[in-house]
Amino acid sequence: MKPTKTLIASQIASALILPVTLKSAPAPKDAYPNIVIFVADDLGANDIGPYGNRVVRTPNLDKLADESVVFSNAFASSPTCSPSRASIHTGLYPFRNGAHANHAGIAAGIKTLPEYLQTAGYQVGLAGKLHIGPMSSYPFDMIHNTNVPEPGYEDKGVLWTDLNMGPVDAWLSDASKTGEPFMLVVNDHSPHVIWPEKAEYDAAEVDIPSIHIDTEATRKSRARYYTDISKMDGNVGKLLNSLEKYGLQDNTIVIFTADQGPQWAFGKWNLYDYGIRVPLLIKWPNTLQGGSETNALVSLTDLVPTAIDLAGGNAGDQEEQVDGKSLVPLLQGKVNDLHELVYASHTGDGTMNMAPMRMIRSKRYKYILNLAPEIQYNTHMNKAKDHDGGREYWETWINESFKAEHAASVLWRYHNRPAEELYDVLNDPDEQHNLALDENYKEVMERFRSEMNAWRERQGDQETGVYQAPERKEKGPVIHYIFK
Numbered sequence: 001m002k003p004t005k006t007l008i009a010s011q012i013a014s015a016l017i018l019p020v021t022l023k024s025a026p027a028p029k030d031a032y033p034n035i036v037i038f039v040a041d042d043l044g045a046n047d048i049g050p051y052g053n054r055v056v057r058t059p060n061l062d063k064l065a066d067e068s069v070v071f072s073n074a075f076a077s078s079p080t081c082s083p084s085r086a087s088i089h090t091g092l093y094p095f096r097n098g099a100h101a102n103h104a105g106i107a108a109g110i111k112t113l114p115e116y117l118q119t120a121g122y123q124v125g126l127a128g129k130l131h132i133g134p135m136s137s138y139p140f141d142m143i144h145n146t147n148v149p150e151p152g153y154e155d156k157g158v159l160w161t162d163l164n165m166g167p168v169d170a171w172l173s174d175a176s177k178t179g180e181p182f183m184l185v186v187n188d189h190s191p192h193v194i195w196p197e198k199a200e201y202d203a204a205e206v207d208i209p210s211i212h213i214d215t216e217a218t219r220k221s222r223a224r225y226y227t228d229i230s231k232m233d234g235n236v237g238k239l240l241n242s243l244e245k246y247g248l249q250d251n252t253i254v255i256f257t258a259d260q261g262p263q264w265a266f267g268k269w270n271l272y273d274y275g276i277r278v279p280l281l282i283k284w285p286n287t288l289q290g291g292s293e294t295n296a297l298v299s300l301t302d303l304v305p306t307a308i309d310l311a312g313g314n315a316g317d318q319e320e321q322v323d324g325k326s327l328v329p330l331l332q333g334k335v336n337d338l339h340e341l342v343y344a345s346h347t348g349d350g351t352m353n354m355a356p357m358r359m360i361r362s363k364r365y366k367y368i369l370n371l372a373p374e375i376q377y378n379t380h381m382n383k384a385k386d387h388d389g390g391r392e393y394w395e396t397w398i399n400e401s402f403k404a405e406h407a408a409s410v411l412w413r414y415h416n417r418p419a420e421e422l423y424d425v426l427n428d429p430d431e432q433h434n435l436a437l438d439e440n441y442k443e444v445m446e447r448f449r450s451e452m453n454a455w456r457e458r459q460g461d462q463e464t465g466v467y468q469a470p471e472r473k474e475k476g477p478v479i480h481y482i483f484k
Contacts, residue, residue: 029176034252035253038186039085050230068256069288071295074277092301103131120313137282159244163188165235191232196228212410257281298342350480356465365444420449
C-alpha cells in the first residue's frame with residue numbers, strides 16, 4: 001500500500017513506549033547524586049545479554065539492566081571512535097564541535113562535560129581510554145595507571161592496552177570520604193580489537209548475524225570478540241563492586257553505553273544500526289524502577305544536558321549551546337518522547353576509510369546520504385593485515401563469495417554504496433531493502449532530503465565527495481589514544 005502524507009508523518013513520529021516507572025520515594029532534593037558513565041569500546045547493542053543475546057555471557061550487565069531503564073533506540077553521533085566520544089563530552093554533533101574526522105580534536109572554545117560539572121561543584125574523574133582532545137578542553141582529574149599493556153604484549157602498541165580498575169577503586173575510596181558529589185567516566189578498551197587470542201567461547205556455538213558470512217574463521221573471530229565482551233563485563237562488575245564497597249551505590253547514577261558498534265562488516269564506520277545503535281542503561285537508585293524499557297529515540301549527545309540536569313543545573317539554559325536534550329524528563333515520566341529524529345555522520349578514518357556519509361533516523365525510517373558513492377567502500381576490516389577485525393577471516397569471505405549467493409551479496413553490498421539509502425527499519429531491521437528509488441516512498445524521500453539539507457546547514461557541514469584531511473604544520477597526533 002502506498003503511504004499517505006498522514007501515514008508518513010505518523011510513522012516517523014510514532015512511539016510505542018514501555019513506561020518508565022518512578023518509585024514512590026524521590027531522592028532527597030538537597031543531595032545531588034554522583035554520576036558514573038562507563039563507556040565500552042566498539043560494542044554492538046545486540047551483542048550483550050540485556051539486548052537479547054543468549055550466547056555471550058554478561059552477568060554484570062544483566063544485573064545492571066535489571067536495576068536500570070534500558071533504551072532500545074539509543075544512537076551514537078558517529079560510528080567512529082573520537083568523533084563519537086567528542087559528542088558524548090560536548091553534547092554537540094561532530095561538525096558543530098569540530099571533531100568530525102577520526103583522531104581530530106574539538107574546536108577552540110567548545111565547552112565540555114568536565115567543565116559543566118566542575119561549575120556545578122563536582123569532582124570529575126576519567127579512567128581508561130582517552131581519544132579526545134585537545135586536553136586543555138577536557139579538565140578531568142586523570143586517574144593514572146588505568147591504561148596498562150596486556151600481559152605478554154607490552155611492546156605491541158596501544159591496541160594491546162587493558163583497563164586497570166585498581167586505581168579506579170582507589171579514586172572512589174577517596175571520593176567517598178569527601179562528601180562532595182563526583183562524576184566518573186570509565187572508558188574500557190574492550191571489545192575494541194585486538195581481541196583476546198584465547199577464546200572462552202566455543203566457535204561452533206556462537207551466533208553469526210545474517211549480514212555476515214558464516215565460515216570457520218568467522219566463528220573463531222566471533223568467539224574472540226565475545227570473549228572480549230565478557231572481559232569488559234568483568235570490569236563493569238568491578239566498578240559496581242567498588243561503589244557498593246564504599247557505600248556509594250544508593251546515591252550514584254550509573255550510565256552504561258558504548259561509543260559505537262563493533263569492528264564487523266556493516267558495523268563500525270557505517271551508519272547502519274549495527275554501527276551506530278548503542279546500548280544505554282541508566283540506573284537511578286531510589287528513583288527509577290529497574291527493569292523498565294523505553295523505545296524513545298535518544299542520542300549520546302543527550303548525556304551532557306542530562307548530567308547538567310542531574311547536577312542541579314538548568315539543562316534548558318544550554319539548549320542553544322548543545323544539540324542534545326536532557327533525558328531526565330523522559331526518565332521521570334513527564335514526557336514519552338524526546339526526539340522525532342536523530343542524526344549521525346561519518347567523515348573518514350585515515351586512507352583506508354574515506355567514504356563519507358550522513359544519516360537521519362526516525363523510529364520507522366533510516367535515510368543515508370553517501371557523499372562519495374563513486375568510490376569503492378573499504379575499511380581496516382578488509383585492508384588492514386596487522387591486526388584483528390578482518391585479518392583473520394576476510395580471505396574466507398572472499399573465497400565463499402565465489403561459492404554462495406548470500407556471500408557474494410554481502411561482499412557486493414559492503415563495497416558498493418548508492419548515493420542514497422532508505423530503510424523501513426521496523427519491517428527491515430537488517431536494512432537489506434533499499435527503498436530510495438521506490439516511487440511509493442517518494443514523499444518520505446523528499447522529507448528526508450529537505451531535513452538533511454537543513455541539518456547540514458545548521459551544523460556547518462559543507463563537505464562534498466571524498467574527505468581530504470587538512471594539511472597540518474604541527475608534528476605528532478592531534479589527540480592521544482591513551483594517557484599513562
